[in-house]
Amino acid sequence: MAEQAEQALVEQWRDILALHARTQCELDRALHGHGLCASDFEVLDVLAGCRTPKGTPGTPSYRVQEISERVHLSQSALSRLIARLEKEGLVERGMCSEDRRGVKVCLTAKGRALHGEVLPVQRAVLARMLTDD
DSSP, rough: HHHHHHHHHHHHHHHHHHHHHHHHHHHHHHHHHHTHHHHHHHHHHHHHHHOTTTOOOSSSOEEEHHHHSSSOOOOOHHHHHHHHHHTTTTTEEEEEESSSTOOOEEHHHHHHHHHHHHHHHHHHHHHHSSOOO
16 A cells, blocks of 8 residues: 555656646747747746835845745856846846845846746746646
8 A cells, every 4th residue: 555655656746747847848939939948037037026125226136046046947057047148138247235255136128028028928838738727
């Protein structure tokens, strides 16, 4: 009996992995026409949700560490992705005023516009792939 329960868990885990892989491929395919992959969009989406505390001047931004806590990428992969997005003019990097070793990242106007354009595409793929019909 314990072996059957264990096998059921393994099958459930494999089903989750398969759904993730199919969804990731669909997202990559849908976003490709906009010059993005799923990971690019995730970073833009995290940054688009960033809010500056009331009364604090400046553009809303996150430290790279804060972004890495929200996306499933290694620190080095995230740094390369941010560098590429910066080169494309979608994000800007700057020094963290509280900690000179830290790097803050924010969306540019171009990045915010692209995020707004692509958001419905990403959400439609998620709805199609993740809802039971």
